[in-house]
Amino acid sequence: MLLGRVTGTVVASRKEPLMEGMTLLLIRQIDVDDSDQDGYVVAVDSVGAGVGEVVLYASGSSARQTALTKDRPCDAVIMAIVDTWEVDGDVVYSK
Amino acid sequence: MLLGRVTGTVVASRKEPLMEGMTLLLIRQIDVDDSDQDGYVVAVDSVGAGVGEVVLYASGSSARQTALTKDRPCDAVIMAIVDTWEVDGDVVYSK
Amino acid sequence: MLLGRVTGTVVASRKEPLMEGMTLLLIRQIDVDDSDQDGYVVAVDSVGAGVGEVVLYASGSSARQTALTKDRPCDAVIMAIVDTWEVDGDVVYSK
Amino acid sequence: MLLGRVTGTVVASRKEPLMEGMTLLLIRQIDVDDSDQDGYVVAVDSVGAGVGEVVLYASGSSARQTALTKDRPCDAVIMAIVDTWEVDGDVVYSK
């Protein structure tokens, strides 16, 4: 899984029927020091994340292992909202 | 999923029989500010996208989760045409 | 899928029994302007491609969705020989 | 698999139910000379690794092949704690 910050939403009215009702969030990848990285991903939200929150997302076939995304053409899913993380014993991020 | 702009078409008459009838589109990857990126991908179109449109595409095994691409040697599929997206509350792109 | 040019062959007499009889081709990745890129991949040929031809190849589990490669330890397969592609209405490559 | 050093922990109380009880560790990727690399990953721990230890982790669908992670939305798992490795006959790392 990777860390990311929810930075926005994507709206797509014309889509694969299996993607109907999925919330699509724009995730900015962040580094372990909580700084923004260049990469981004559009992920389905399975946990009710909001803009500004730091999340964990899973990619590839693992993104289809939630009740919401099973058997859907989805390759990225937010599967956790991060409360805190530590590096070498120091708290780097706290919600 | 990633954002991309449909920039062209690929024609291949000699191909794996399972790929017969698939429309192959050339997708230029774009960044969240709507600028072109270096990467590209050739994706099967499952939603009737046209050249110039901004789309979302899924990669890997997730690209085989549409009715059209199931069990086919396809690793990228366009599964939505993007209407709009927002970053930090500002609309970055609107169709 | 990605575009590549067949640039050579790989011979490996000692291999996983499931790979016996597979033709292994060396593919140079190319960009949408038909220029060579740095990356390469060794792919199984499912369509009878020859050195110099431009092909499409699929990666990952999608590379095992041809009759030839099913259930084999193969993560890249040539699934089409490209005739032509267009970018923004201009033909970039024609066989 | 890739080599990494466990550098921290991630806490996420709100998450996909299937991820309940999983220990999430922050892994700094390391090179074969034991130096830190830029990349990181958050992986589920299936072997009881501790901060500071060098581990091997598997990514993608292979990360779901442990008893702990089966059918869960997890795309990285620590599946071994490294004792030692050699390059060209020289021991580079020893626990």
Add this chain to the structure above:
Amino acid sequence: MLLGRVTGTVVASRKEPLMEGMTLLLIRQIDVDDSDQDGYVVAVDSVGAGVGEVVLYASGSSARQTALTKDRPCDAVIMAIVDTWEVDGDVVYSK
């Protein structure tokens, strides 16, 4: 598949039970001109490769398609020892 040179071994006594008995080799990625690249991978050996040999390895779920690695948390497998390869008609490498 990608080309690599076996450069060493990794020993891990504490590991996922499903990885018991697997030989873990350190593979330096090489380019098509036989030069070393920056990347590496730790792969399970299914063909009896030795240090110094050039091999082909498969990644992702394809790495679990050998009798040895089936259903194990392994994302890279050596599935062939390379005898020779040619680029544009010239032999680049011969064992």
